[in-house]
Amino acid sequence: MRLFTPQAMREADAKAVGLGYPSLLLMEAAGRAAARAVLERFAGRRVAVLCGKGNNGGDGLAAARHLALAGAEVRVFTALEHAGDALHMRQALRAHGLEAEPLERWQPRPGEVVLDALFGTGLSRGLEGFWAELVGRVNAAACPVVAIDLPSGLPFEPHVRATLTLALAGLKREHLFHPARAACGEVLLAGIGMPARALERPDLPELLTPRAMAALLPGRPGDAHKGSVGRVLVAGGHAAYTGAPVLAALGAHRAGAGLVTVAYPAELRLNLPLESVRHPLESWSAGALAGVRAEAAAVGMGAGPLAHAAAEAVLALRLPTVLDADALRPELVQAYVREGVPAVITPHPGEAARLLGGEAGAVAAEPLEAARALAERFPKVVVVLKGGPTVLAWKAGEGLEFAVNTTGNPAMASGGTGDVLAGVVAALMAAGLPPWDAARLGVYLHGLSGDRRGRVGLLAHELADALPEARAALERGEVRAFWAWGSPPGSARG
Numbered sequence: 425m426r427l428f429t430p431q432a433m434r435e436a437d438a439k440a441v442g443l444g445y446p447s448l449l450l451m452e453a454a455g456r457a458a459a460r461a462v463l464e465r466f467a468g469r470r471v472a473v474l475c476g477k478g479n480n481g482g483d484g485l486a487a488a489r490h491l492a493l494a495g496a497e498v499r500v501f502t503a504l505e506h507a508g509d510a511l512h513m514r515q516a517l518r519a520h521g522l523e524a525e526p527l528e529r530w531q532p533r534p535g536e537v538v539l540d541a542l543f544g545t546g547l548s549r550g551l552e553g554f555w556a557e558l559v560g561r562v563n564a565a566a567c568p569v570v571a572i573d574l575p576s577g578l579p580f581e582p583h584v585r586a587t588l589t590l591a592l593a594g595l596k597r598e599h600l601f602h603p604a605r606a607a608c609g610e611v612l613l614a615g616i617g618m619p620a621r622a623l624e625r626p627d628l629p630e631l632l633t634p635r636a637m638a639a640l641l642p643g644r645p646g647d648a649h650k651g652s653v654g655r656v657l658v659a660g661g662h663a664a665y666t667g668a669p670v671l672a673a674l675g676a677h678r679a680g681a682g683l684v685t686v687a688y689p690a691e692l693r694l695n696l697p698l699e700s701v702r703h704p705l706e707s708w709s710a711g712a713l714a715g716v717r718a719e720a721a722a723v724g725m726g727a728g729p730l731a732h733a734a735a736e737a738v739l740a741l742r743l744p745t746v747l748d749a750d751a752l753r754p755e756l757v758q759a760y761v762r763e764g765v766p767a768v769i770t771p772h773p774g775e776a777a778r779l780l781g782g783e784a785g786a787v788a789a790e791p792l793e794a795a796r797a798l799a800e801r802f803p804k805v806v807v808v809l810k811g812g813p814t815v816l817a818w819k820a821g822e823g824l825e826f827a828v829n830t831t832g833n834p835a836m837a838s839g840g841t842g843d844v845l846a847g848v849v850a851a852l853m854a855a856g857l858p859p860w861d862a863a864r865l866g867v868y869l870h871g872l873s874g875d876r877r878g879r880v881g882l883l884a885h886e887l888a889d890a891l892p893e894a895r896a897a898l899e900r901g902e903v904r905a906f907w908a909w910g911s912p913p914g915s916a917r918g
């Protein structure tokens with residue numbers, strides 16, 4: 425499943441029509457789905473449908489007919505200049521004896537649900553004048569708002585703030601990325617019968633789905649032993665940050681590592697899990713880690729000023745490595761590129777800005793572009809740009825792989841969760857997954873764990889402890905994407 429842009433969705437629409445699929449069927453399916461969403465979530469409520477002049481308005485006109493057919497009390501307000509499919513929908517509505525009023529006449533009524541079909545993906549600039557004022561009135565009305573495709577006005581200001589948004593045919597950036605995501609409220613996806621061939625776009629970012637991620641889970645053979653299912657080396661620790669390597673070790677254990685060795689400066693007292701192997705060091709000199717048996721490593725967690733030496737010592741082992749936190753320095757990542765050692769980097773926007781030589785604010789505002797820039801700067805390194813949502817990119821050869829996570833929530837924004845993630849990804853690489861697969865699955869499981877336990881105040885070690893349960897649910901096929909109809913509230917929010 426891919427993440428669409430409005431332009432890509434228009435191309436899919438055109439492709440469907442090119443395949444002979446009548447566009448009116450898409451609009452009819454969109455209208456029916458919107459009516460269903462309103463009826464399911466707001467049974468028995470009166471509905472005011474606000475329709476714009478484009479195809480989004482046409483979807484609204486179709487929805488109004490289906491709502492009326494289902495017995496709902498509906499008022500329809502619309503722009504007057506319809507053409508094409510939207511005009512057919514207006515005629516169909518009229519054939520059922522329903523007359524639309526001009527939009528200017530709409531006044532909110534208490535308890536009524538507003539179905540926002542003013543604008544979808546067709547906006548080229550921000551709304552002004554009458555339209556901006558109408559959006560303001562929708563937001564000021566104390567009514568639940570269901571938006572068709574997108575809350576009207578997005579991606580610009582002003583825009584409608586919806587309670588529920590019904591994404592049509594595919595998810596678009598606004599349905600996942602801040603700040604637009606906040607305006608969408610809950611997001612559901614309606615397939616609307618678009619032919620699968622029309623939606624095939626390998627060039628667009630992959631959306632991590634439960635089914636695709638479950639298929640990546642490494643198996644656990646019957647004759648498994650602790651040396652055969654993946655051994656992880658965690659290297660880090662500094663007087664001011666003694667928790668970070670401990671949380672990375674915990675993440676690795678909870679993600680299924682057979683053995684976790686933690687290398688750290690000998691003068692530190694680390695409160696390591698009983699199950700971890702301790703490897704205290706007098707210095708991070710070359711050869712300090714000789715003899716450690718591991719298939720993957722995680723380095724940087726709380727290593728502070730010693731990060732460089734720690735990362736160099738780990739690099740000498742030539743293991744697939746997660747570089748996190750203090751190890752996220754351009755010269756270190758370049759060393760992995762130069763040596764051809766597989767690496768995954770896990771920066772937050774601030775660390776990404778440091779790697780790119782830019783501003784954290786710019787990275788956070790354009791995470792897809794920032795992840796792409798990092799992947800191009802560090803070829804063959806898998807980039808995990810943490811955020812809401814986390815974006816992954818990887819320049820393997822000529823092409824660029826791109827993925828967007830769909831799990832996780834703001835409650836996970838607390839100290840230590842990133843250390844847990846580093847350990848999880850390292851454990852999955854140690855279990856034999858290629859770095860790109862380990863990074864995608866690791867990020868997905870980490871977010872899923874947060875979604876299943878996610879309350880503000882959840883501690884990083886509790887998140888790690890919830891991993892086995894999250895993984896088991898994914899394995900059993902019990903996880904539903906946040907956009908799936910019938911998802912329990914709070915499941916796998918992107």
Ligand SMILES: NC(=O)C1=CN([C@@H]2O[C@H](COP(=O)(O)OP(=O)(O)OC[C@H]3O[C@@H](n4cnc5c(N)ncnc54)[C@H](O)[C@@H]3O)[C@@H](O)[C@H]2O)[C@@H](O)CC1
Nearest residue numbers: 437450451478479480543544545546547548549550573593
């Ligand atoms: N897969 C698809 O592509 C499908 C799309 N459909 C619907 O079609 C929508 C897109 O339809 P359209 O492309 O007609 O676009 P919209 O319905 O979003 O709006 C287009 C209209 O807004 C006007 N407009 C653009 N910018 C404006 C501004 N700043 N101020 C005032 N007016 C402005 C345009 O001139 C045009 O009349 C989707 O969001 C979806 O709801 C569905 O009907 C079915 C299938």
Ligand SMILES: [K+]
Nearest residue numbers: 540543572574
């Ligand atoms: K809309």
